[in-house]
Amino acid sequence: MALADARAICPDLVTRSSDLPSEALALVSIRRWASRYSPIIARDGADGLIADITGVPHLFGGEAGLRTDLQERLSRFGITAGSAIAETRGAAFALARHGGGIIAEGNLKRDIGKLPVSTLRISNDTVRALNRLGLSKIADLTPLPRAPLVRRFGQGLILRLDQALGQQSEPISAETDLPHFGVRIHFPEPIGLQTDVTGGLKRLLKRLCQTLAQYERGARRLRLYLCRVDHDTAIIEIGLARPMNAPERIAPLFSKGINELDAKFGIEAMRLVAHITEPLKPEQISYCDTRQTNELTDLFSSLGNRLGFDQVQRISPANSTIPERSFVHTPAAYSKIKKSEAHINTQRPAIIFPPEVIRIDYPAPPGTPPARFFWRQSKYRTIKATGPERITPEWWFDDPSWRSGLRDYWRIETNEGLRIWLFHAPKIQQWSAQGTFI
Amino acid sequence: MQPDHLQPSAFTLATARMHEVMGTGWYSFALYQATKHNGTLFWIAPEKSNQTLLPDGLPRNVAHRLHLIRPKNERDLLWSIEETLRSSAVDLVIAEPQKPLSLTAGRRMQLAAEKGQTTGLIFVREGQGSNACETRWKCHPLADQYGNLTLHHWQLIRNKRGIIGDWTVSWNGETDTINMVPSARQRYRTQETTDHRAVRAGS
Known part of the structure; x- marks a missing residue:
């Protein structure tokens, strides 16, 4: 219907x-x-x-x-x-x-x-x-x-x-499940020293990474459960910037968590689980190439584990004529480099910020930029102006900051040295600053 | 003929060292340094800062090598500066801390840069630098009253190993090279008799 x-x-x-x-x-x-x-x-x-x-x-x-x-x-x-x-x-x-x-x-x-x-x-x-x-x-x-x-x-x-x-056979082929990527270790005596915990972790990692390598997978997030004698469990969780199954590169990321750990009466068992894994094909190892990328990945891992993986970003070009939407910040650990050979556009500022309304004491005639203006509590005098460049809002995308309609952008050079990107919104008759040039 | 210290090589920052930059035109100096380094670049700015780089307005070959780190607080910011400087996969680290740099923080960055053989360029406010830095620069954009150049006034106000200096340069991001510009009086000595109003455009 x-x-x-x-x-x-x-x-x-x-x-x-x-x-x-x-x-x-x-x-x-x-x-x-x-x-x-x-x-x-x-x-x-x-x-x-x-x-x-x-x-x-x-x-x-x-x-x-x-x-x-x-x-x-x-x-x-x-x-x-x-x-x-x-x-x-x-x-x-x-x-x-x-x-x-x-x-x-x-x-x-x-x-x-x-x-x-x-x-x-x-x-x-x-x-x-x-x-x-x-x-x-x-x-x-x-x-x-x-x-x-x-x-x-x-x-x-x-x-x-x-x-x-039933005159023709029709077999059922069962789908294979990935194994559970987890290993555990029990200690004969409770342990409490950091070196012992690190040693235990190394053994666990070695076994876990072997299993991962066997199934051509790499860990993306790992959880270490430390079971204390008094039946409560401490959990240390880490993330990796890239699927990985190299124990010596994963181990250092646990050091911060282990340092902050309170062993209380001792730890009697440890369990290590790679709860998020991704496919990882064996790689050709060459000295010069992989060393650089590995070091960068390790840096992303350590930054991401402390700051959050979303706080380490790359700039990727996006498909929009609106300046503030012509790029996106993507998490570096989850994106690839998009190289663009585009040349600098000298009509675009190097730094942009949300529009700030500027104060003008003596309005200029329509169609010309102000001769004098105040911006961030300083006074500027225009000596050169290039423009206007008209940018119209994207009608298919409702952006609150572009509700004021189309904008005429000017590159203004001031007597004070500042090179600033001003725009005039004819609909609301307002001048604002949105960026500064090199 | 310009003396040697006036050549653009004077703007090459020593590697394995931490440098400081101040003034309203500091980001132009930082971007110029970014074009001079061919490896991975890191730009560390606090999460709450609302200013951001626009890839269209950056010099060629900078945007795709750039990584941004947006730490939530000052402590994490200083830690990420140190961590990135210590990694040998990184070439140049540009950072904007919000608070004055203490001598300890500056020294730690210096040691990290030595470990990773990287270059650090830290933005500081007037009078807030740390004594551990190798050089300190003061950069302002400069208006070109009569011509069409993108002028910068770059001042080397502290240098541990070398002389200090004061340059006016022209660089608009289109090329990798900068042009040294003689002071305005020398440039326009011959034009002084002409009417400035006629040459001025725009205003």
């Missing part, structure tokens, strides 16, 4: 746009949870999961017990879901989307015969063509001769039909 029709029927209808990436993420986490029912479980389409439960149901008291357990737990999470158990993947898919239930062994052909052909995972065009021929249920298809069906609708329909009826 079209949204307009739905709104006409129910004017109070609340609509939300769908968020596909988050839905996919949610499905991934449900899949991970659902692995309690079967080791072989995979995503099936955008909204489903398929599990091979061969040999599992007796653990839950039979197929009915398994399904009840699944439905109960899902509804406790607040998830409305339909589920079905059948001999074949195609039949389970069809039934789960049409009421759900369990197809007992041997009843496959009878039970899915009642379902419409649209549940066979075939294209909408095929469904429409079948319906036009009066073939609306799966049971209508099964007795028909197959050759004319193939000639008319292609191999796809027959393949799906055979898969649903």
